Amino acid sequence: MQRIRLRYTKRGRLRFTSHRDFQRAFERALRRSAVPMAYSAGFTPHPKVSYANAAPTGVASEAEYLEIGLAALRDPEELRAQLDESLPAGLDVIDAVEVRTPNFVERLEASEWQLRLDGVAPEEAARAVAVFLAEERVEVERLTKNGVRVFDARGAVAAFDVASPQVDGGTDTAAGTDHDVRTGRPCAILRLVVRHATPAVRPDDVLSGLRATADLAPPVPAEVTRLAQGPLDEETGTVTDPLALDRAAAPAGSDPAAGPRATASA
Numbered sequence: 001m002q003r004i005r006l007r008y009t010k011r012g013r014l015r016f017t018s019h020r021d022f023q024r025a026f027e028r029a030l031r032r033s034a035v036p037m038a039y040s041a042g043f044t045p046h047p048k049v050s051y052a053n054a055a056p057t058g059v060a061s062e063a064e065y066l067e068i069g070l071a072a073l074r075d076p077e078e079l080r081a082q083l084d085e086s087l088p089a090g091l092d093v094i095d096a097v098e099v100r101t102p103n104f105v106e107r108l109e110a111s112e113w114q115l116r117l118d119g120v121a122p123e124e125a126a127r128a129v130a131v132f133l134a135e136e137r138v139e140v141e142r143l144t145k146n147g148v149r150v151f152d153a154r155g156a157v158a159a160f161d162v163a164s165p166q167v168d169g170g171t172d173t174a175a176g177t178d179h180d181v182r183t184g185r186p187c188a189i190l191r192l193v194v195r196h197a198t199p200a201v202r203p204d205d206v207l208s209g210l211r212a213t214a215d216l217a218p219p220v221p222a223e224v225t226r227l228a229q230g231p232l233d234e235e236t237g238t239v240t241d242p243l244a245l246d247r248a249a250a251p252a253g254s255d256p257a258a259g260p261r262a263t264a265s266a
Contacts, residue, residue, distance in 0.1 A: 001038045001048070002070040003099035004079060005243060007063060014090030015060035015225075019051070022091065026066075029086035035079065038069035052105050053229065056202065061226040065108070065242070067099065100249035107242040108196060110158060110232035113203045115190040116223040120216070125188035126162045128214035133160055138209040149199065153209040156201035159193035159237030193237050196229075 010017060017025075030037060030047065039045035048069030055061040080096035087093065117125055132138060138154040194201050203224045210216040230242035 002073050003067055004070065004074070004076050005065065005067050005097050005099055005104065005246060006080065006083070006093055007065055007095035007243065008087075009090070009092045009094060010055065010059075010061045010064065011090045011092065012060075014088065016058055017091065018057045019054045022054075023049075023051070025087060025091060026083075029083050030068075032086040033079075033082040035068070035083070036070055036072040036074070038071045053108050053111075053196065055226050059203075059224045059226065062094075063111075063226055063228045063230070065104075065229075067104065095243060097243045097246040098250065099246060101245045104242065107231055107245070108229050110193055110195045110239050111229040112227045112239045113192040113194065114163065114225045114227055115192055115203055115207070116225075117188040117190065117218045118223070119185050119219040120188040121186040122162050122188045124216065125190060128210045128216035129160050129162065129190065131214040132206075132210055133157070135213055138213055140205050140208040140212065142205060142208075151199050151201070151205075153201050153205045156195045156197050157192065157206065158195055158232060158234065159191065160206075161191055163189040163191040193232070193239060195232060 010022070026049070027047065030049075037047040037049075039047055050067045052065040052067070054064060076096035076098055080093050084093040132154065135154050137152050139150055140153045141148050141150050143149075192203060192206060194203070194206070203222070207218075207222055228239040228241075231240045232238075233240060
């Protein structure tokens with residue numbers, strides 16, 4: 001069985017797609033693309049698809065990952081293009097590599113998030129971030145299926161700062177300014193790197209921490225985008241590519257369609 005790891009996105013209005021909705025859309029894309037899927041054994045066989053650390057509903061992402069098992073060899077790039085064409089715009093398959101290393105999920109040590117705070121001046125956001133980082137512990141509450149849970153939002157934060165204004169579809173801020181070009185209101189863009197720990201700390205937990213420690217409460221809900229997830233460089237506070245090891249392990253000049261080979265299990 002050949003295994004392929006894929007990176008996909010949730011952009012624009014498709015950020016409101018639930019994980020279950022994406023699973024259904026992806027399985028339809030597999031059928032449309034005539035992908036030779038491998039199936040599990042038993043009375044109710046299922047296609048071999050495994051998902052890693054999906055983003056919450058309502059959160060955009062540039063770095064979602066999944067792995068599929070194939071019953072026949074396929075070229076990863078051709079497979080990526082076919083699946084991308086079969087998915088709606090906004091759910092885009094942007095990278096594919098053949099599995100050559102184990103323990104992929106363990107590589108997803110942290111996520112880098114972009115938090116867009118409309119109606120908040122960058123100076124105000126920078127002050128709040130400094131107050132938050134100065135705390136040794138920031139306790140926040142979250143309602144779970146087992147009731148209200150209290151945990152530390154500060155301990156999981158590896159990096160937190162105000163990002164430079166950008167010109168792209170994700171921020172709509174004018175070059176060299178700190179205002180939204182659509183509304184003319186102040187707009188702060190924060191960069192947040194959070195370690196994947198137990199219990200998991202989400203961007204909304206950190207925003208709750210900003211409200212508790214620095215009284216920062218944006219007038220409208222924050223627009224959250226995951227920019228990356230993967231190995232964490234603790235010295236620089238950056239998140240690196242989790243697919244790099246698979247690319248590095250590929251033999252020079254290898255052809256995925258040339259014939260069978262052994263591949264490492266995930």
